[in-house]
Amino acid sequence: MSSAPLPSGLIVLKSYSEEDIEIEALRLQNSIKQMSLWDLETCRTIAPLTLEINELKREKDVFLIAHSYQTPDIVYGVADSVSDSYSLSKAARDAPQSTILFSSVRFMAETAKIVSPHKTVIHPSPEAGCSLSDSITAEDVRKLKEKYPGVPVACYINTSAEVKAEVDVCVTSSNFLKICEKLPGNRIIFVPDSLMGKHLTEHLAGKKEVINYDGECYVHATFTGAKIRSWRERSLVQGLDLKVLSHPECDADVLAESDVVGSSEKLMNEALKLSQEGKPDIMLITECGTADRVRAESENEINLIGTCVMCKYMKMTQLEDILQSLRAPRPEQIIELDSEVIQRAQYSLNEMFRLAE
Ligand code: 13P
Ligand code: SF4
Numbered sequence: 001m002s003s004a005p006l007p008s009g010l011i012v013l014k015s016y017s018e019e020d021i022e023i024e025a026l027r028l029q030n031s032i033k034q035m036s037l038w039d040l041e042t043c044r045t046i047a048p049l050t051l052e053i054n055e056l057k058r059e060k061d062v063f064l065i066a067h068s069y070q071t072p073d074i075v076y077g078v079a080d081s082v083s084d085s086y087s088l089s090k091a092a093r094d095a096p097q098s099t100i101l102f103s104s105v106r107f108m109a110e111t112a113k114i115v116s117p118h119k120t121v122i123h124p125s126p127e128a129g130c131s132l133s134d135s136i137t138a139e140d141v142r143k144l145k146e147k148y149p150g151v152p153v154a155c156y157i158n159t160s161a162e163v164k165a166e167v168d169v170c171v172t173s174s175n176f177l178k179i180c181e182k183l184p185g186n187r188i189i190f191v192p193d194s195l196m197g198k199h200l201t202e203h204l205a206g207k208k209e210v211i212n213y214d215g216e217c218y219v220h221a222t223f224t225g226a227k228i229r230s231w232r233e234r235s236l237v238q239g240l241d242l243k244v245l246s247h248p249e250c251d252a253d254v255l256a257e258s259d260v261v262g263s264s265e266k267l268m269n270e271a272l273k274l275s276q277e278g279k280p281d282i283m284l285i286t287e288c289g290t291a292d293r294v295r296a297e298s299e300n301e302i303n304l305i306g307t308c309v310m311c312k313y314m315k316m317t318q319l320e321d322i323l324q325s326l327r328a329p330r331p332e333q334i335i336e337l338d339s340e341v342i343q344r345a346q347y348s349l350n351e352m353f354r355l356a357e
Contacts, residue, residue, distance in 0.1 A: 004037045005071055005318045006045055013048040021047045031076035033296045038072065049319040050077040056326040063097035064322070065112070067104035068264040069289030069314035072296060074103050078322065084265035085157050086172040086356065089349065092116055103322060105313045107133040110161045113335040114345045121335040124321035128313045130158050135215030136192035138162035144189050148211060153189040154180050155348070156196060161337050163191070165344035168351065173248050174263040175356040177203050182355050187211065195221065198252045217249040219311045223285050225253030231283055231306050242305060243274055246285035254285060268293045275300040287311045
């Protein structure tokens with residue numbers, strides 16, 4: 001990101017004393033830990049937003065969940081829980097608050113509603129989709145089931161509630177290999193991520209045939225194995241011990257070149273562990289939010305090599321959208337799902353919780 005997301009001036013901000021603003025700005029700066037983008041002046045500008053959001057959360061009994069790919073002002077300024085999609089589904093299910101505000105893309109907010117249908121779920125950016133969840137409909141799944149009767153269907157969590165309602169089990173980046181291995185029979189249908197499906201096919205070779213779909217994450221599909229090889233060569237010349245950490249939405253040649261493959265949360269934790277062990281030269285093959293979190297949370301030297309790619313959907317939500325939707329959500333910012341869809345989708349998510357543990 002070349003500049004920090006600043007308030008657009010479209011909503012009127014509450015006024016706070018100079019002292020309150022200063023204390024909040026320092027808190028933000030110390031937790032975001034990116035002086036070049038979030039300097040003290042920028043933190044002073046966003047302080048009225050984070051102060052009011054945190055007040056409204058308490059007043060309205062709201063639990064604010066943010067995916068790791070949200071911007072650092074959201075992650076470190078207002079979120080109560082930040083992680084990967086598996087842990088956040090559990091956080092949404094278990095939160096005692098009556099309302100969940102999910103700062104992320106639409107399918108994650110829908111998942112929160114499915115696992116906790118009696119809670120109000122606010123999604124500040126209804127237009128924030130995902131190239132994977134947009135690649136498949138419930139009708140597409142019904143056609144696959146007709147073509148391959150009796151074959152278990154696993155869907156990646158990056159799908160709509162209607163798609164989840166059609167399948168036998170949901171999986172995430174942290175458990176897809178483990179869960180798919182446990183499904184009965186010698187064939188499975190895996191939707192919609194073709195690259196993750198390719199990785200699964202290799203993992204299950206000789207045990208199960210994988211019937212794959214053709215969706216992909218437009219962010220992770222941009223990385224190539226050749227790029228990693230060239231960075232490894234350059235690092236070797238410079239005497240660096242480069243460690244490559246990749247998300248399983250990347251292509252198989254990327255994963256083959258990687259030292260660690262895992263969910264956004266796993267990649268962050270592994271990077272922190274490596275820096276603690278004195279191995280600071282790390283290449284993070286994923287969305288830029290993971291690098292922001294590593295920078296903020298590492299207490300040791302860290303040298304992030306290469307560039308990350310930003311997800312335009314994940315970056316649609318800004319603090320102003322969160323504040324506006326907390327003050328008075330528009331109807332399209334409240335997740336409403338058909339009760340039968342919820343019930344059927346709950347089955348596939350509960351199967352995920354059962355098989356993942
Ligand atoms: P994680 O579950 O690893 O956070 O992945 C979600 C996602 O959308 C990655 O692009
Ligand atoms: Fe979807 Fe990819 Fe963005 Fe994740 S990074 S939300 S998979 S488009």
